[in-house]
Amino acid sequence: MLEIFGTQISLAPIWLTLEVAAMTTLVLLLLGTPLAWWMAQMRSSNKVLLEALVALPLVLPPTVLGFYLLIVFNPTGPVTEFLRFFGFEGQLTFSKTGLVIGSVFYSLPFAVQPLMHAFEAISHRLLDAAATMRASFLDRFFTIVVPLSQRGFLVAATLAFAHTVGEFGVVLMVGGNIPGETRMVSIDIFDHVESLEYDQAHILSAMMLIFSLAVLMTVYGLNRRFGVKVG
Amino acid sequence: MLEIFGTQISLAPIWLTLEVAAMTTLVLLLLGTPLAWWMAQMRSSNKVLLEALVALPLVLPPTVLGFYLLIVFNPTGPVTEFLRFFGFEGQLTFSKTGLVIGSVFYSLPFAVQPLMHAFEAISHRLLDAAATMRASFLDRFFTIVVPLSQRGFLVAATLAFAHTVGEFGVVLMVGGNIPGETRMVSIDIFDHVESLEYDQAHILSAMMLIFSLAVLMTVYGLNRRFGVKVG
């Protein structure tokens, strides 16, 4: 609990939000990187189809997306059964795992797009040069592609993070708004608005905005100071 | 009214959604183009700050964003007064205008980012060449920049359109869910889910997905066939 201007602010949702957003960002970078690389290598016709598919979650309202995720990840549903087969215990929905899965779906395009643009901009001759120096594919990827796509990773991470922080519909649907477990800041603000606690809502919103702006600017600032300027 | 598999589907929200999405896309292109151009010309330090600012609406949950829009747009508030000064009649909330303005805020980053990338990729020497042939700035913009940023405009338009179609929180908060005036498909689906009319919800969702995929692919396909391949 934190007191600001005489108003009680519960901190648990804030920590949870940061944790979920961080995990989502991590998962998105891990999944999005190979996907974006693959898309960047494609010829234009398939690429646009894939781009369209990746952008498709955008079209569904998040609550509706959450509704379908709820149905798909139902504890007696096939996906959970499938995972259980591999030793997965527990439930996908109404847990942090569920929040992360939902957010990953929802923010996928924001991670994939900037990465793809960054990868497309890398000169293949640099990779060729590395190959002639006996660098294997993974070696080339980590020593050439990753450092040169720094800005793409940065944009992907910040967009994914920001979008997850501001995420509401999916999280509410898939998470269940359980205090201390799946109640994120966005839902908390909403609850405060619902119960006429506008002061808390205002303070929380302001905190999120200021915090996010601070994070964005620090990250961009660091990038600017230490980043590679290419081209 | 349309009957699919014995289920009544009201078409009005669909038309409204398409209309609002189209208008939002138009407004975003009109506003986003100069903003993106300006950002593309900037040196990197200010640019990242501006990029962060443009991305900021992402951090607020749409419902919360909508809540603040409700406060800002109230008919006796300064924004409405300001607009009234320019001859604007009526109210922003509970109107299509309000929906469009709300969606514009919400989707701004998705229009600005791809446009900025596209503009950055244009060789300034082409603009120089056009200037030596007596083309004024606007002339150069429309005859060189716009055709060469075709793909950026396409991505911006499709993302903005898709995001508006799937937009929920802001529209819900600001619109007033007036049938035929501000009830969009996303809210309609939500209402169906709320009142346990899952069949209608499924059918509407499927329609939106299929329609969106069709639109995206047609647009990308046309672009591929008639588009300019540069570089």
Place this chain on the structure above:
Amino acid sequence: MKLGSQYSHPVTMQGNLQLKLGPFELDSGEFTLPLQGITVLFGRSGSGKSTLLRAISGLDKRTHGQLRVGEQIWQDGRRALPTERRHIGFVFQDAALFPHMNVRQNLNYAVKRLPKGVEPADFDEIVERVGIADKLDRRVTFLSGGERQRVAIARALLGRPELLCMDEPLSALDWRAKAELLTLIEEVVEAYRIPVLYITHAPAEVERLADRIVFMQEGRIESIETLQQALSRVDSPLFDEQGAVAVLEGEVQPIESGLRPVKLGEDTLWLSDSHEIHKSKVRVRVVARDVSLALSDPQSLSIINHLPGKIVELVPESEHRMLVRVALRDGQRLFAEVTTQSAQRLNLQVGLKLFVLIKSVALAE
């Protein structure tokens, strides 16, 4: 400034331009340039040639200083006449064709934007002369480097510029394309009488084209000289690995038994280049190392160019080599490079009459 007015009497460009680009600073200093014929900007890489040309064209908004062309003020402090109102044409090193238009559309871009009252140039004639008549409907992305430059030149000409700027228009091309386009540029400049500012760092191009040369160094204009002035220095920046060079001007005669006679006063130089020449006056480039000296007119020798001349100067080049400047009978001068040994053996001295033997002579290109 009325279009065409400069054709009769040359307009003067007068200026003093500054432009700071990161660590680099262009500061031209006061300069005055008659806009007539071809003016070459010459200098080492990074000396600011491109920057100056862009400043003159108004393509860099950060320029300040003064620039006046004829009666018209192009730059005054930070206030600048926008490029689109300077009536210039620009040919860039990489052509800068619009990739979303075909060749004809690229050309028409210039034609459509001619100011009212300016008569369009003869489209067909220019296209024909530049040699792209059969490529008008091609996508520009499918053109070769030489073809692209031709289109760029045609496009610039169709804009009826009052000044044509060219920034290394040929440097990306191979020698064959280069040779063809040099001829084209020469012809075009002569035919349309447009003053040209031309950047190159190839001395051969300078010798072929230049009426005057603007030497640049570290962002400054060092000097503005005519070609003859520039070549008369022994340490001219125009001399490259081939060493000293002279350029002789002569009148072309009809071909005789496969050789092209070029009259230098009463004497004749025979060129082996037998390709067609449309001009009456040509420049001939003579490298000092290709020139031998003989005290008497030698016989039983396959060298055909033996010209009588007189030594006007002996310039030691190094311990063992020297340059001998020889005046021909019509007053034009050229260099011969000889070893000090030979000079002693032949007893070379100023005033000595002798024969200049030139083995290989080429039109300046």
Place this chain on the structure above:
Amino acid sequence: MKLGSQYSHPVTMQGNLQLKLGPFELDSGEFTLPLQGITVLFGRSGSGKSTLLRAISGLDKRTHGQLRVGEQIWQDGRRALPTERRHIGFVFQDAALFPHMNVRQNLNYAVKRLPKGVEPADFDEIVERVGIADKLDRRVTFLSGGERQRVAIARALLGRPELLCMDEPLSALDWRAKAELLTLIEEVVEAYRIPVLYITHAPAEVERLADRIVFMQEGRIESIETLQQALSRVDSPLFDEQGAVAVLEGEVQPIESGLRPVKLGEDTLWLSDSHEIHKSKVRVRVVARDVSLALSDPQSLSIINHLPGKIVELVPESEHRMLVRVALRDGQRLFAEVTTQSAQRLNLQVGLKLFVLIKSVALAE
């Protein structure tokens, strides 16, 4: 293939590669190439030189066909040994330095990835020889074009390649940088005895460097010839606007009164290039147009190179010009270009003994 094994007896590359790139089709045909010394790939722009070199290096996954180097199979149908296991070095036209690393990091990239058991090359020596010892901590984005290529060459050498591929490594450079780097490449190749595949379309580079030449045309290998074979044809593709050229090989002698004597058998050619030479054998490039013929040894003439020779062939070049092939006393041959008029005047005929006058002679570069 053990590292260094090819130094003693040359490995052979044998192959037949296909690669389709849009409208362009590379189909090398069967070829056999001893991997020793410098092999130049020569051909017009678009003939497929780069494509072939990339196919040989395994840089294009779409390649198919056969390729065997020594005992090792590099390509068999669609199966290909990945580039990183071919132990090649590659120097690209634009250097392809890693922009996020400084010079030292670029160099170490190669060193760190040497296979176990391969002894690293002497870093300091290579860096010194290539002339970048004082630039190791520079950001590569701040290097000039020539410096970039030096780093690229050093980087390739530090990878201890068993084959060095170079795709027009000098074409983006000006003549000064070009001359320096040509010397460097020559030295390096001699010092480290690495076989080289070298692409260029500059005949001067071919004449200077090539041990053998792979002529390419429209995606095919037309022929593989030694330099002498290639130059002995009158219509050699190596001849450019300067016309026919001969390359003479001779032994360098110490400088005498500012001139560099090069022994061709008993006769001596005097070069005016007096820069340092670290080799005993050099190639000298003689352009046919620079060669004059005299029936008797002429006196009172500043030309210092008078070599006795004998006409072995007369080749009409055009109606009015001919090439005269002359054998020197040590058997090496060169061309002289003369007008038909002169030929008649001097009564030139096969077997005629005469003197060859060479005004300007340069080391091939």
Place this chain on the structure above:
Amino acid sequence: ETAKIAVAANFTKTIEAVGQAFEKETGHQVKFSFGPTGKLYAQIKNGAPFDAFFGADERRPKKTIEDGIGVADSYFVYAQGQIVLYSANLPVAEQPIEVLKAAQFNHLAVANPKTAPYGERAVAYLKSKGLYDGLKSKLVNGESIAHAFQYVATKNAEIGFVAMSQVVDPQSPVYQKGQYWVVPQADYQPINQGAIVTRRGEQNEAVKAFMKFIKSPQAIKIIKQFGYNVS
């Protein structure tokens, strides 16, 4: 023991007060998750870990029993909502019907009659009084009763049917501002808010204790304080 209870969003504040009293009294823990009733229902149906479900109406709690998720005989009505007509400027306290008849306002806010019982009752009331047709074009629908209230509180709608609980709350932004009129309970079907225990919570001691506690006079007093009726 801990009980996880899903509660309709309109009851957020009330049940938190009850919960605090309960925890003090019994030592058990309760965790409340809030959301729209339909969404909570969908979550419970898809395996959400809730031990009890407090809906905003009768229908959806009862449906869980039909679905076999709710314990058959656990259903009871824990509160009845009261509708009030609120306006900041119009004299609704003295002349409610006249104000509605005169219709000198642009917007009348109600909760969505399709999904929220407050809205449904309000519309039914208007119909029964013959006022509906005259006001139909001025109705704006809040997604929930809280949302309808926001329209009024932010002055986007001049007048609205809201919940008693929202105007009597001392934290409410309209507390002791403007006027309200309590719609006579006899004029509309009671808004029964029903609750059930889920099969999952059947054995949970905390749930049993809470269900008992909420029927206690102490709890009823709290509920009434917040503006609800308890029959």
